[in-house]
Amino acid sequence: xxxxxQSPDFQSVTPKEKVTITCRASQSIGSSLHWYQQxxxxxxxxxxxYASQSISGVxxxxxxxxxxTDFTLTINSLEAxxxxxxxxxxxxxxxxxxxGQGTKVEIK
Amino acid sequence: QxxxxxxxxxxxxxxxxVKVSCKASGYTFTSYYxxxxxxxxxxxxxxxxxxxxxxxxxxxxxxxxxxxxxxxDTSTSTVYMELSSLRSExxxxxxxxxxxxxxxxxxxxxxxxxxxxxx
Numbered sequence: 438x439x440x441x442x443q444s445p446d447f448q449s450v451t452p453k454e455k456v457t458i459t460c461r462a463s464q465s466i467g468s469s470l471h472w473y474q475q476x477x478x479x480x481x482x483x484x485x486x487y488a489s490q491s492i493s494g495v496x497x498x499x500x501x502x503x504x505x506t507d508f509t510l511t512i513n514s515l516e517a518x519x520x521x522x523x524x525x526x527x528x529x530x531x532x533x534x535x536x537g538q539g540t541k542v543e544i545k
Numbered sequence: 546q547x548x549x550x551x552x553x554x555x556x557x558x559x560x561x562x563v564k565v566s567c568k569a570s571g572y573t574f575t576s577y578y579x580x581x582x583x584x585x586x587x588x589x590x591x592x593x594x595x596x597x598x599x600x601x602x603x604x605x606x607x608x609x610x611x612x613x614x615x616x617x618d619t620s621t622s623t624v625y626m627e628l629s630s631l632r633s634e635x636x637x638x639x640x641x642x643x644x645x646x647x648x649x650x651x652x653x654x655x656x657x658x659x660x661x662x663x664x
Contacts, residue, residue, distance in 0.1 A: 438607075471650040473590075480640060480654035481590065487650070524590055528648040533606050534580075536590040 441537035456512040460525035469529035476521045547571040549655035562629040567641030574622040575599040577643040585637040
């Protein structure tokens with residue numbers, strides 16, 4: 438099983454600040470890494486696919502980068518509505534897809 | 546627009562089984578794979594398995610092998626997830642979610658179904 442480890446687990450940020458969340462895979466997964474946002478009592482929502490590809494309707498302040506084992510989700514100029522938990526997800530393994538443990542972003 | 550509508554909340558006793566449904570609309574049912582992902586209270590996302598609605602083939606996470614069964618009914622565009630031998634640790638919100646191919650980002654999610662296992 439490919440293990441995804443996110444850091445940090447929790448981040449408290451002021452509005453307009455830049456947020457960086459990292460996701461490290463236990464083995465190389467190419468660019469098969471995706472990011473989701475989950476707000477309280479809501480279903481997850483796809484933010485970024487294949488490490489850096491944007492999703493229609495997602496604000497441009499969200500971006501992704503990385504390949505192989507190290508990936509980053511960046512939120513430029515954080516807004517209050519971005520308070521959520523963010524998950525990375527790998528689809529490299531056809532046998533079992535896995536998620537990171539999540540990073541909770543709180544607005545100060 | 547794509548919609549995945551799940552069945553309502555369930556309360557089950559330990560040892561029982563639960564069957565959750567997920568009705569798809571807004572797209573060709575057999576064109577998207579369907580995953581099942583669960584989330585225990587205050588915890589992260591856990592992938593349980595996947596079904597190909599076209600042929601009915603399935604692949605389950607090793608952790609759930611032998612306890613989970615995923616099926617589909619193409620006549621009603623509905624997929625089902627049945628989990629047996631329930632224990633308290635199975636208390637969670639269960640999501641159905643679709644992707645274009647098996648190994649791909651998950652594009653659409655259902656609203657979730659809370660399953661509570663309690664004596």
